[in-house]
Amino acid sequence: MSQIPSLISDLAVILISAGLVTLLFKWLKQPVVLGYIVAGILAGPAFTQIPTVSDVESIHIWADIGIIFLLFALGLDFSIKKLMKVGGTATTGAITIVIGMMTLGYISGLLLGWGHMNSLFLGGMLSMSSTTIIFKAFDDMGLRNQRFAGVVFGVLIVEDLFAVLLMVLLSTLAISKHVEGFELLSSVIKLGIFLLFCFVVGIYLIPSFLKKVRSYLNEETLLIVSIGLCLGMVIIATKAGFSAALGAFVMGSILAETVEAERIENLIKPVKNLFGAIFFVSVGMLIDPHLLWQYKIPILILTLVVMIGQISFASFGILLSGQPLKIAIQSGFSLAQIGEFAFIIAALGLSLRVTDHFLYPIVVAVSVITTFFTPYMIKLSEPAYKIVDRIIPDTWKRFLERYSSGSNTIRQKSAWNKLLKALMRIVGTYTAVTLVLIFIWLEFVAPFIMKEISGIRGAILALILILALISPMLRAIMMKKNHSEEFLQLWNDNKYNRGPLVSLIVLRIVLCIGLVMLPVVKLLNLTLGIMLSIASIVIAMTIFSKKLKRQSILMERHFFSNLVAREIEEEKRAPINQRFANHLLERDLHLAEFEVRPNSPSMGKTLIELNFRQKCNVNIVTIIRGNKRINIPGGKERLYPYDKLIVVGSDDDLEHFHKYIEERYRLSNSANFADDTQEEISIEQFIIISGSRLIGRSIVESGIRDNAACLVIGIERGNTSIKNPPPDTIFREGDIVWIVGEREKVLRLSEGRKL
Incomplete structure (x- = not known):
């Protein structure tokens, strides 16, 4: 008999233990995630009395896949436009929480004597609340439609983005082993360019691709295509020096802007649940109960740090954003836990070998405890608000009311403010895309062309092609907003505005000359003057080309059409105008x-x-x-x-x-x-015996259908069989009658009882 591979037997142990324990936790009305962790402890090396996993390392492969699908699903629910819509409240609240909790976690780690790197990762773990747990708690408690729940969801959206960025920065710090301002800044810039490029190119291409093949996308093919795109972006992210989790999150956020987003989310959900369960079970496997008892005091301290810190920083941040005191306190108490991102960051520290092994189970224990208390903390928010409202002075109350109403007032932005923000967004986006295209071209495409066509001809061909590719972006950098309403208003309002406006145009032209110089310098060995002349000629041709202008406009329209496609679809189904909804909130x-x-x-x-x-x-x-x-x-x-x-x-x-x-x-x-149990449909047969009241009557006259609500579907008479007999068929002695109907009535007929 052949042996089952350890990977399959270990997977069986994981899923059986996870299934049994989570059923128990569902019965106890506790979060399923806690059940997975307990199942991991039981299936791990800590318990040898029961069948456990034999090869923990192989399960880590499944856990890594689980992280990918967790982040992919998180990206599907993220959406860049959703981030822009949550506004200042969520952004201010999330920034306050992340900065405050990272500082508090770092100081706590140092005071506990855990060293610089352990403390740095600890701060990252303690700064993120659990999206999964809060969603589940609000659903169970019927609070998802509360006003403060919307604020909490907005904060969680921004925190998810910070968590992904934090993973990249912690990885960079772990590899370099020390903090260098320039190196950290270059990592942030590299990350920003990567995210911008992936998002812009992804939105330009992927929705159009899905739209063209929509008629072929049944559930099976859409699932395969979505997972393929996810894993493809994972490969691109890892090749670019980032984590697989970042690639999955980016592809999820791109697909979140497509009209197929909801279908993809529903299809991915079972896959995410399966591999997510394996990931959380693997988290439990790394927990040693003896180690938890050994570190019981630090666990208690960190639990208090999380609960008090999250409540304080979240309430302060949301209050700072202009929300009323009650909303701020309710939101703060709801965010008083850490969850799945703490596990992911802890696993990252272990995989990079920069954190000690004791930190992982400690953080998991803190997460379990704070998760358990989440529903109770949400319930405590109302009494806590009443206490705070009773003890704060009236002058503070009036100040907070004025601050809240003042922050919600819509202020008209100046023309300069609007113009500069628009230019920063346009120039930043197109520059990032151009830089990445030039880098990819020079690293991969140009060497291939120059290998096939040697000498100066190959270099010139490679240069012409890359300049043609980036020319629409260059034109957008130089010419966008030069005829906008804000630009013309500033130009006509005051003659002193004209100098700065012309300077903005000149600076953008200089930037584009620099971008053109990058491939020129790399591909052609010429003097600086000749290269500058070539770049200037290219820029002049780009500015005055009508064909290029039309192409640039078409590309931009295509991009924005893809970007707002899902929003337009949702507006068609939207029950109420958003302006009316905002009016109600006031x-x-x-x-x-x-x-x-x-x-x-x-x-x-x-x-x-x-x-x-x-x-x-x-x-x-x-x-x-x-x-x-x-x-x-x-x-x-x-x-x-x-x-x-x-x-x-x-x-x-x-x-x-x-x-x-x-x-x-x-x-x-x-x-x-x-x-409900009595309305079961049944099929039975009976024989018409001598003396039956049915003999000589037709099916209609018998009342089987009208009185008994049953249907005659067949009659066997001698060697013949009458299928679906007509209503005027006469019953005879010895007929075998097949009837369908409600079970009780069918049994009465078959037993010859009176209806």
């Missing part, structure tokens, strides 16, 4: 979405009968039924399964509405459970 009201589930007691009833307005103080403003949208539905409108109800109300009213419909659903289903 009055402490907001919109929430609820779905009518199958077997819901509300199903089939009119809005007048349900009377949600009187019972819960909420209003149903829209019903979405498939592709149909019913705005301001009338009282006679009935609800059907899978209808999406867009409800407007305050936080308290929406929470009351959620609990009300959940309680009605639970009571209705528990009451009807017994009835």
Whole structure:
């Protein structure tokens, strides 16, 4: 008998232990992630009394795949436009948390005597809250539609981006073993250029590709294509000197801007769940319970640091962004834990061999404890706000109210501000793309051309091709915004503005000359004057070429068309105008979405009968039924399964509405459970014996269909078989009758009992 490879047997142990333990944790109403970690402890080398994993190293391969899919799924939910929409509140809050917790974690590590590198990684681990745990807690507690939940989700989006950047910076510091300002700055610039290039090129190409092959994309092919794109970007990222996790995250954020994003997210979810489970189990395998007991005091200290630090920095950051005190405190208490990114950063430190082994299980233990307390901390936020509101002076309250209302006032930006921001965005993006294209060309394409065509001819051909490739970008750098409304307004308003405006154009032209000089210097061995002349001629041709102008405009339109495609699609399905939603927020009201589930007691009833307005103080403003949208539905409108109800109300009213419909659903289903079991359809046969009341009657006259709600599907008569007999078929003695219907009624007929 052949032996099963250890990889398969170990995978069996992991999944069986994960399945059993997570079922227990679901029953205990605890987060599944905690179950995975406990399953890892049981399946790891710490317990030899039960079958455990024999080759831990091979499982790390699966865990690495798990990290890739976790980051890919995170990228799918990320979206660059979503980051831009979360605004100053989320950005200010996240920056405050990350800087504050990294500093606090670093100081805590040094005070515990763990050294510089351990403390640096510890700060990174303690600075990220758990997206998975918070989403799950809000769902379980029915808080996802609360106003503060939206703020928390925004902070988590920004934190996810910081976490990915932090992984790259920590890797750089770990390799260099010391902090050098110039080296760190070059790493940040390199990372920024890489992200910009991947995003711009990805948005330009990938949505167009998916659109062209959309008719061939069933669930199977879309899954394979998505995973292929993800792993392809992983290879590109690692070749560029970054982590595989960064590549997966980048591809996820690119696909998040496509119209197929939701389909991809649903298809990837089972794959992510499988490999994510293996990753979290592998986290548990590295935990030694004896080591945890040995370090119980540091674990307790770090747990307090996380909970107190996250609450303090998050509340302060969100308050600083202009949110009311109650929202700030509720958000701070919700973020009081660390999660999956702590494990990933800890695993990164181990793989780079720059952190001690004791740090990994300590951080996991802190994460487990803080995760366990998350629901209780969220519940404590309301009493904590009442205490703070009671003890702070009235003058502070009035100041915070004025600060909050003042921060939310929309201020008109100056023309200079708008113009400079637009130019920085345009010049930065196109310069990054141009630099990466030049680098790739000079490293890979030009040597191939010059090998095939030797001498000066090959160099000139390579130069002409790269200049043709980057010329649309060069024109955009030099000419964009030169005829914009802001530019013309500044030019006409004041003659003193004209000097700076011309200087901006000249600086961009000089930048483009420098970009052209890069391939010229590399490919042609000429004097500086001749090379500058060539660059100037190229720039002049780029500026005055009408064909190039048209090409540049078409490329930009194509890019923005791809960028906003998903947004346009969502706006078509959007129940309410976003401006109206923002108007509601100013009055402490907001919109929430609820779905009518199958077997819901509300199903089939009119809005007048349900009377949600009187019972819960909420209003149903829209019903979405498939592709149909019913705005301001009338009282006679009935609800059907899978209808999406867009409800407007305050936080308290929406929470009351959620609990009300959940309680009605639970009571209705528990009451009807017994009835559901009696409606089973069955198929039976019976023989018409002598004296039966059916003899001589037709199927219609027998009342089998009308009275018993059963269907005659066949009659066996002698050696013949009548399939689907017509209604006027006469029953005879000895017929074998096949009937279908509700089980109880079929049994009555087959036993000859009276209906």
